C-alpha cells in the first residue's frame with residue numbers, strides 16, 4: 001500500500017497536468033489581485049478588461065488568474081505581469097486606462 | 112530545485128521597496144502568490160498538502176503536538192496562549208468525538224488580517240486544521256466565520272469542495288487511517304462571538320454569550336465534546352512549522368514570542384495595508400519604514416494596538432519591540448493585529464470614547480460590570496467631550512475601569528477599559544484640559560473650541576444665515592465676525608463656510 005507521501009506525489013503530477021491544461025505554463029501570465037479590498041477598489045472591472053483580450057487576433061496568448069491581496073491597500077487594484085525571462089512587473093492603482101496600457105505593452109503582438 | 116523557505120518566494124516577487132524589506136511571510140506565505148481558487152496551484156506551486164502528507168506518513172499524533180510545542184507558536188487570536196499546550200490538553204482528553212474549530216470571527220474594527228489570509232490562501236488554513244485534527248484525534252472541523260465576509264466564505268467553500276474531490280477531506284485521507292471533514296458556520300457578526308465560549312454557544316445554535324471558564328473548551332467545548340479552538344492566523348502558521356521545521360520557525364522572533372505576526376495598519380499613515388513582520392520588530396520600524404511615515408508632515412501622537420481591547424501608546428514607546436510581553440509591559444496588548452496610527456489632529460478623549468461606544472454596544476449584557484460599566488464610562492466620556500466634565504471624573508473613570516477589568520465574566524469586559532485607562536495614563540493632560548479648561552487641543556470636540564472668522568472671509572453671509580443663535584454679524588462683501596458670548600458652538604458656520612474663513616481656536620500653548 002502506498003504512503004500518504006506517495007499518494008501526494010501522484011497528485012502533484014496530476015496538478016501539473018491540470019495546470020498545464022488550464023494554460024498555466026504559458027510564457028506570459030497576468031495576475032489580478034482579487035480579494036474583497038481589491039474588488040472594492042475596482043479589480044472586478046479590470047479583470048473583465050483582461051478577459052475580453054483573451055483569444056483576440058492581435059494578442060499574445062496569456063494565462064489570466066486571480067490572486068489574494070499582498071497588503072498594499074492604498075495602491076489597489078494591483079496587477080502583476082510575469083513574463084518568462086523578465087523581471088516581474090507590479091502595476092498599482094490600475095484603472096481602465098492603465099489596463100489598456102498594460103495590454104498595449106505586454107499583450108499586443110509586435111510590441 | 113531546492114525548496115525555497117516559505118518567506119523567500121514573497122521577497123523574490125516583491126522585493127522592491129522598504130515596504131517588503133522588513134517583512135517575513137510565514138502565515139501569509141502564499142497570499143498574493145497563488146490563485147486561491149485553484150487547488151492545483153496550491154499543490155504544485157506552494158508545496159500544498161506536503162506538510163499533511165509528511166505528518167500522516169512519518170509522525171505519530173504525539174510527535175505532531177511535540178513539534179508544535181517546540182516551535183513556540185502562540186495563539187494569534189489575541190491572548191497568546193501557547194498553541195502546543197492547548198493541543199496537548201485536547202489530545203489528552205479521552206473521547207471518541209472531538210472537534211477542531213477555526214475562529215474566523217474577526218470582530219475588531221479595522222482588522223482584516225484573517226479575511227485576507229482566507230481569501231488569499233484558504234487551503235493553508237484547511238491543511239493546518241487537518242494536521243490539528245490528526246494531532247488531537249478529532250474527526251470534525253468547524254470554521255466559524257462572519258457572514259459579512261461573503262468572498263472569504265465562497266473561497267473556503269470552493270477550497271473544501273476541491274479538497275474533498277482530491278481526497279484531502281473525507282474517509283482515509285491520502286490512503287491513511289485518518290478521516291476528517293469540515294463545515295462552515297456563519298456568525299451574524301457580533302464581537303462577543305469571537306470569544307471562544309460564546310463562539311461555541313453560537314455554533315450550537317444558542318445565543319452567543321460567554322460562559323465561565325473552566326471548564327475550558329479543551330475538555331468541554333462544542334456539544335460538550337473536547338474542542339480545540341484556534342485563530343485563522345494560528346492555523347495558517349501550522350503548515351509552515353512542518354514544511355520548514357519547528358526549529359526554523361522558532362529561529363524567527365524573540366525569546367518568548369516566536370515566528371511572525373500579521374498586522375493591519377490603518378489611520379494616519381502613508382502605506383495603509385497588511386504586513387507580516389518577525390516578532391521583535393519595533394513600532395518605529397513599522398510606522399516609519401513599512402508604513403512610510405505620517406502624511407502631510409504631521410506629528411505622530413499615538414499608536415493604538417489591539418483594537419477595542421488594547422491601548423494607546425505614545426511616541427516614547429516607539430522603540431518597543433512587538434511581542435506579547437513587551438506590548439503588555441508598555442500598557443497595551445498584541446491583540447489580533449489591528450494597528451491604528453494617530454496624529455496630532457486626533458483627540459485622545461474622543462478616541463477612547465469611540466472604543467467604549469463600540470464595546471458598550473457589543474457587550475452581550477450577561478454580566479453587570481461589563482453591561483452597566485461600559486455604558487457609564489461612555490456617558491462620562493460623552494459629557495467630558497461636550498464640555499460638561501467635572502472635577503473627579505478622571506479618578507472615577509480610573510476606579511470604574513479597574514472594577515470592570517477585575518469583575519467581568521469574559522475577555523470583552525476584562526479588556527474593554529484598556530483604551531480608556533491607557534489614554535488616561537499617557538495623555539492625562541488632555542483629559543484635564545477637557546475637564547478644567549473646557550478646551551480640546553486637537554480641535555475635534557466642537558464644544559471645546561472658539562470659532563473665529565479670519566481674513567479669508569469674502570462676506571458672502573452664508574455663515575450668518577445658518578447661525579441659529581444670531582451670533583454672527585457683518586455686511587455683504589465685508590468681513591464678518593462672531594460674538595463669542597452668543598455663540599452656542601454648534602459648528603454650523605464652520606461646516607458651511609466654503610472659503611476656510613471660519614477657524615477653530617483653543618488658545619492653548621503648543
Ligand SMILES: Cc1cc2nc3c(=O)[nH]c(=O)nc-3n(C[C@H](O)[C@H](O)[C@H](O)COP(=O)(O)O)c2cc1C
Pocket residue numbers: 185186187188189190191192194214215216217218219302303304305306307308340341342343345447521522523
Ligand atoms: C471579546 C472577544 C473577542 C474575540 N474575538 C476573537 C476573534 O475575532 N478571533 C479570534 O481568533 N479570537 C478572538 N478572541 C479570542 C478567543 O477567545 C480565543 O482565545 C482564540 O480564538 C483562541 O485561538 P488562538 O489560541 O489561536 O489565539 C476573542 C476574545 C474576546 C474576549
